[in-house]
Amino acid sequence: MMFLSVGVRFEANVEALNMVETAGNYTKHRRVPYLVEEDGKLKTIYVPAISGESLAHAYQEHLVKEALRMNLPVCEDCHRGEFYKSMNKVHLQKKISPIPNDPRKIEEAIIRKCVVEDVGGFLYAEKPPVRRSSTFQVSYALPIKSMALFATAEPQLHARHAQLDTSSKKGNVSEQMIYYVETGTALYGFVFNLDLDGIGVSAITSEPVLGEEEIKKRREAALMALFRMLSSAQFGAKLSRFFPVGGITELVVSVTEHPFVVTSPIYEGYAEKTEKRLEVLKSFNEDYFYTKTSEDKLPEEVLKEVIEYIREKEYI
Numbered sequence: 001m002m003f004l005s006v007g008v009r010f011e012a013n014v015e016a017l018n019m020v021e022t023a024g025n026y027t028k029h030r031r032v033p034y035l036v037e038e039d040g041k042l043k044t045i046y047v048p049a050i051s052g053e054s055l056a057h058a059y060q061e062h063l064v065k066e067a068l069r070m071n072l073p074v075c076e077d078c079h080r081g082e083f084y085k086s087m088n089k090v091h092l093q094k095k096i097s098p099i100p101n102d103p104r105k106i107e108e109a110i111i112r113k114c115v116v117e118d119v120g121g122f123l124y125a126e127k128p129p130v131r132r133s134s135t136f137q138v139s140y141a142l143p144i145k146s147m148a149l150f151a152t153a154e155p156q157l158h159a160r161h162a163q164l165d166t167s168s169k170k171g172n173v174s175e176q177m178i179y180y181v182e183t184g185t186a187l188y189g190f191v192f193n194l195d196l197d198g199i200g201v202s203a204i205t206s207e208p209v210l211g212e213e214e215i216k217k218r219r220e221a222a223l224m225a226l227f228r229m230l231s232s233a234q235f236g237a238k239l240s241r242f243f244p245v246g247g248i249t250e251l252v253v254s255v256t257e258h259p260f261v262v263t264s265p266i267y268e269g270y271a272e273k274t275e276k277r278l279e280v281l282k283s284f285n286e287d288y289f290y291t292k293t294s295e296d297k298l299p300e301e302v303l304k305e306v307i308e309y310i311r312e313k314e315y316i
């Protein structure tokens, strides 16, 4: 058995990764209430945040690319980045027709046809309903606690200009449209978990649906998608004009036999705490692997080390 947990800290200056609403010419950044301590007292402040849904969407987009690169199946909807996930008959019929009555057969057909739904789960909301939990989990990205008071979401003024060639007597007029985009600046932390044992395995019977080689390839695609997402910083919205200035500052990864989640990187000393918690596992005779960034180890080197460890264990 193998469970992966990743803690990420990244600095983002002037980002618009997760916008929630537009009111007139004002686009708002997602914000969440946050409990912080100031002068020994607790208080609530509102800080910029990036939803787990937003990070999951980005991860699945990378998964599509990795799966296709490895010649693994991806359904038509997921290929387009529209993650309907076989939610109803219309979408399921593209994978299997006629639709069987047995939920196990429905799940199997979806797993076979699409790596994204195998790894990321789905909900078929018809009769009979079939639900498959995602094998990966992702938290919100939130400002790290000790610096949350300095995290900001400030509006930036932008103007779009257009020269209008009107045939009126006034001749050319230039038109200006003013708009505001709220941008966040913070040192963020989030956690990403991946249960490698769920891939290619039925959530209903706990039996493998695919052959061993196919399962190994899909696990590798799931790992590579994470690698690409982190190393390319391709996640979130508005990247074309608000690509965040910054990057990953710290990364910790644990690989354990049973589900184990690293201490959230929003806390100070999270890496040391994670290590101590893992030491306790060792006393129960549980094998684990742990690695993190350091002055001479870059995030990509950490991820490579993890992939090599998993390959050594013949899990991919």
Ligand SMILES: [Zn+2]
Binding pocket: 074, 075, 076, 077, 078, 079, 085, 086, 114, 115, 116, 117
């Ligand atoms: Zn799909």
